[in-house]
Amino acid sequence: MPKSEWFAIPKGYNAPQQVHITQGDYDGKAVIVSWVTPEEPGPSEVFYGKKEKQYDQKAEGTTTNYTFYDYKSGYIHHCLVDGLEYNTKYYYKIGSGDSAREFWFETPPAIDPDASYTFGIIGDLGQTFNSLSTLQHYEKTGGQTVLFVGDLSYADRYEHDDGIRWDSWGRLVERSTAYQPWIWNSGNHEIEYRPDLGETSTFKPYLHRYMTPYLASKSSSPMWYAVRRASAHIIVLSSYSPFVKYTPQWWWLKNEFKRVDREKTPWLIVLMHSPMYNSNEAHYMEGESMRAAFEKWFVKYKVDLVFAGHVHAYERSYRISNVNYNITSGNRYPVPDKSAPVYITVGDGGNQEGLASRFNDPQPDYSAFREASYGHSILQLENRTHAVYRWNRNDDGNNVPADTVVFHNQYWTSRTRRRRLKKNHFHLEKLEDLISLF
Numbered sequence: 001m002p003k004s005e006w007f008a009i010p011k012g013y014n015a016p017q018q019v020h021i022t023q024g025d026y027d028g029k030a031v032i033v034s035w036v037t038p039e040e041p042g043p044s045e046v047f048y049g050k051k052e053k054q055y056d057q058k059a060e061g062t063t064t065n066y067t068f069y070d071y072k073s074g075y076i077h078h079c080l081v082d083g084l085e086y087n088t089k090y091y092y093k094i095g096s097g098d099s100a101r102e103f104w105f106e107t108p109p110a111i112d113p114d115a116s117y118t119f120g121i122i123g124d125l126g127q128t129f130n131s132l133s134t135l136q137h138y139e140k141t142g143g144q145t146v147l148f149v150g151d152l153s154y155a156d157r158y159e160h161d162d163g164i165r166w167d168s169w170g171r172l173v174e175r176s177t178a179y180q181p182w183i184w185n186s187g188n189h190e191i192e193y194r195p196d197l198g199e200t201s202t203f204k205p206y207l208h209r210y211m212t213p214y215l216a217s218k219s220s221s222p223m224w225y226a227v228r229r230a231s232a233h234i235i236v237l238s239s240y241s242p243f244v245k246y247t248p249q250w251w252w253l254k255n256e257f258k259r260v261d262r263e264k265t266p267w268l269i270v271l272m273h274s275p276m277y278n279s280n281e282a283h284y285m286e287g288e289s290m291r292a293a294f295e296k297w298f299v300k301y302k303v304d305l306v307f308a309g310h311v312h313a314y315e316r317s318y319r320i321s322n323v324n325y326n327i328t329s330g331n332r333y334p335v336p337d338k339s340a341p342v343y344i345t346v347g348d349g350g351n352q353e354g355l356a357s358r359f360n361d362p363q364p365d366y367s368a369f370r371e372a373s374y375g376h377s378i379l380q381l382e383n384r385t386h387a388v389y390r391w392n393r394n395d396d397g398n399n400v401p402a403d404t405v406v407f408h409n410q411y412w413t414s415r416t417r418r419r420r421l422k423k424n425h426f427h428l429e430k431l432e433d434l435i436s437l438f
């Protein structure tokens with residue numbers, strides 16, 4: 001069991017630990033507060049209010065627990081705090097007596113096309129020195145909410161300590177997760193299909209510990225869902241749940257794209273774990289089946305950005321698509337496409353599997369920037385037309401962004417730009433033309 005202060009168990013009998021919050025509704029007026037009590041269930045209550053130490057409101061949650069092989073979890077609490085006001089700082093308290101603990105969070109601005117907001121993007125975090133470094137660097141950026149692209153604790157890598165490592169990861173990330181929402185997505189390390197241990201129910205620890213507001217977006221599973229926050233519509237997809245045509249995830253996404261209103265939320269962002277475009281030797285082509293299922297919609301609905309993890313390196317694409325690919329005729333390679341998203345892989349949070357340092361050579365034309373270093377990304381939505389994006393590598397600290405791009409909104413800027421374009425512009429393939437797409 002890790003003994004470092006970064007994983008410390010809070011003082012006091014049965015003190016709440018592993019505190020984390022996530023958005024609790026579709027539009028950002030609710031949070032779900034989650035925590036674990038180790039010894040006994042204790043109260044599942046959140047006391048909260050707008051003034052420090054003055055908790056004039058109370059919400060009641062539920063308690064669950066689970067077993068995994070020979071591990072028995074603590075008591076896991078989930079409490080929906082709703083009816084909140086936008087743009088407001090709330091203080092909250094959980095636990096009782098000497099063991100009570102206090103935190104705070106800030107609600108986002110109301111849904112508005114010009115609401116500015118800053119997201120952090122973190123993936124494949126784990127619980128190493130590099131994981132801590134990523135968290136410390138992220139904290140200096142002013143990020144208000146984390147979009148997490150899967151592979152949380154890597155507990156499954158610690159053969160006989162799975163549950164204990166889930167607990168220690170929860171304590172490590174609490175420094176951020178207790179104070180701002182993390183929008184959760186799962187990765188392959190959350191599957192935990194272990195028939196050899198008698199554990200055949202997939203995603204068991206993840207689903208018990210990390211809640212998502214999936215019902216608010218009419219999803220039938222916590223594994224895929226959507227939230228709207230400030231000027232962004234964020235769609236979370238599960239790489240390891242069925243997604244081919246006619247599956248529940250496929251139906252849900254088809255309908256969710258129809259609910260996107262770019263007049264209200266101009267920024268359309270998709271999260272997944274396994275990247276659709278990846279020129280690293282690690283996990284090469286693993287996202288191809290989801291690309292075949294969903295890329296057409298990404299282009300049709302002009303998704304702005306697709307963030308993924310999984311590959312332990314950083315890569316950003318140009319706007320390209322391969323929607324004309326078919327097995328008998330037509331293009332069989334990605335081409336520049338102004339309606340296509342930019343694909344970004346940020347699987348470099350810092351887990352103990354190490355970096356994926358072998359990229360395919362030469363770098364394909366669609367790949368704009370790639371590097372095997374630990375880090376995280378920041379997406380600063382300025383208004384309906386512009387966003388400033390940067391990737392920070394841990395080695396440089398937060399003052400030296402290693403990759404910086406200004407993104408123009410796919411909906412609002414294309415409305416004026418489209419008139420100027422000739423049809424055949426989309427078939428240019430030279431690198432200079434790719435670059436000009438920005």
Ligand SMILES: [Fe+2]
Pocket residue numbers: 124151187188189273309310311
């Ligand atoms: Fe992964």
